[in-house]
Amino acid sequence: MGKKPREAAALRSKAEAQLADAPTRKTSARSAEDLLHELRVHQIELEMQNDELRQAQIALEESRDRYVDLYEFAPVGYVTLDHAGMIAEVNLTAAALLGVDRKKLIKHRFAGFVAADSHDHWYRHFSLTRQGQSLQSCELVLKRNGDSHFHAQLDCVNSQNCDNSSVRIILTDISARKQIEDELRIAAITFQSSEGIVVTDADGIILRVNGAFTKLTGYSEAEAVGKTPALLSSGRHDKLFYQRMWTSMRQEHYWQGEMWNKRKNGKIYAEWLAISAVLAPDGSITHYVGSFSDITKDGEAEAEIHRLAYYDPLTQLPNRRLLIDRLGQALAASRRNGHYGALLFLDLDNFKTLNDTRGHDVGDLLLIEIAHRLNVSVREGDTVGRLGGDEFVVMLEDLSEDAQMAALQAGIVGMKVRDAIAMPYMLKGLEFTGTASIGVSLFCNQGDSVDDLLKHADLAMYHAKESGRNSLRFFDPEMQAVLDERSAMESDLRHALVRKQLSLHYQIQIDATHSLIGAEALLRWEHPERGQVSPAQFIPLAEDTGLILPIGLWVLQTACAQIKAWSGNPATRGLQLAINVSARQFRQSNFVEQVQQTLAASSIDPQYLKIELTESLVLDNVSDTVIKMNTLKEMGVSLSMDDFGTGYSSLSYLKLLPLDQLKIDQSFVRNVASDANDAAIVKAIITMGRTFGLHVIAEGVESSEQHEFLDQHGCHGYQGYLFGKPMPIDQFNEWVRQRA
């Protein structure tokens, strides 16, 4: 642009010279005018250029101001030092960082602002920068306003001008970053502590755990992350416990207390746990941090104290104190749930004599052995305790809701306990027989106190002693009557076999085409006074007393003899006879041999014998059952699952068992035509049976509607009053003869 004004000035002087010549040279007048015109044009251009120039100048000034602002107020400080380390120039940010007025900084030694501890570092760094061209960074502590300190990062570069060199520094305050780094370092160290630490998000999802967590719980970080702390739940705390904990977390953002948790290996342990909520600036919870230590050892000490206070040191049984406590709880529970409980009060007969004649140490051995026998005679949830001396207590809970049934249950346990105690003892090489007198008191919601109960049971025990020792008496005469009745029935049942009071009745079984396929043998007891007693009444008694073993064998032998008898008659030759086998009978180690021997002795084809088992029997000990069933099956005997659908019918065991038949329980058959649920169950059982290739038979078929429904859905066989009631053998044979 500088060229243009010069050009215009040259043109102007050229034009003026030509105009001065004009009168003398005519021709040149024209060119002068041209020149003037050109001049005007140039003048206009010149003005325009001046305008541009002004605007450019304004823009330049503005942008310079902007750059000045950028420089002065940059987020980092700029400092220029001369070769001697004196401050030559600083921006406002740097002045603010150093906390000194800019003017006062100039010509001051920069080292004066470096904290004493960082001096050496600074000098090393400064000389390094001056030697090279590259950017050098370092972190130092600088002084602010001469007293306080701050962490700074210095990025320095050597700037070489023609005759002097300077060092330009970019100064960044890194105090905040340093603080975070420090905190992280502290946190990392804390995280390595011997306390287990777990960090969760606000929803309780585990984000991090430390090494001690893994050591204490057995769960690795990978196994824990993404889960909730419920991973460790021991199930020992109730809902209320967790509710209280969360209330405290919500209100105080903190909770601490003892907690029982479960390790990966299933072991329960006690920990002291402290949980803190991590809050965001707006007060919302972002994380939870829990730290815990294993206090099981302390717990063990506590347990020891507890044991000493509540347990009898000789027998390790609960002492009177704990018993009274538990009795109170049992009373309250039974009032709530309506189930009876029973208190059995035992006193050894002639214990004093043993103590006096054989010494206290032998007496102690007897007490320890009795404690053991009592423990194995009761269920897991029942409590056995020692009140002192030769007095023991057994507390039974969750008996029947029916008083008579509960009395029976308590009576059975009482007799079991009495018999267990009456077995001979070997004490220091000598045999000893001891017995106990037992008093029983039932409790439910009669409003009795713990004291009342103990008194009643104690009183009943005295009556037992009076009635001749080794006996059991109820406090309530009505309950005593129930027990007496059962005892009478038991003694009658013992004689039933010998007195030939038992017989088998036969109920026909038909197939879908109404052809006779077989029968079920059902036991009958013809009691001289009571008349016919139902198997539902005496089979459980026979099971409890073990009488089922000789009775069951008799059923097996009678049934096989019947099959043999049928084989001689063309009308009955192909009939299959089913017998019921109860759990205790099946559990005998020689059950399979019994069947084999009976089959051989009666020389019958095993395919005509069918054994009915129940689901509860099978599930009681699946592996033993499967082995026995397979052997029976290999022998050619058929196997049927009786009362199917009432137990825990599951596909997995159906697949496992070598069954031939499913027998739909009569409770489903009863309402099959009217109840949609029962209908659905029956249909499902038929489908299931068909799927597994099993014969499906329905029992308890009483009406043609039931029969029709079953027939429509593909049931294979039927048994029930609709076709025939269970009948004595002569009647049965006659029935078959008439049909043939």
Ligand code: C2E
């Ligand atoms: P279970 O094996 O399920 O026998 C079927 C029961 O239903 C029999 O009762 C039978 O008389 C009855 N019943 C048959 N058809 C009908 C019907 O149309 N309607 C109704 N309402 N009932 C019908 P029972 O004879 O009283 O036998 C009861 C239970 O006693 C048997 O149930 C079986 O579990 C057991 N039991 C019978 N005999 C023996 C045996 O010799 N040994 C063993 N261990 N248990 C047996």
Ligand code: MG
């Ligand atoms: Mg049966």
Ligand code: MG
């Ligand atoms: Mg049945």
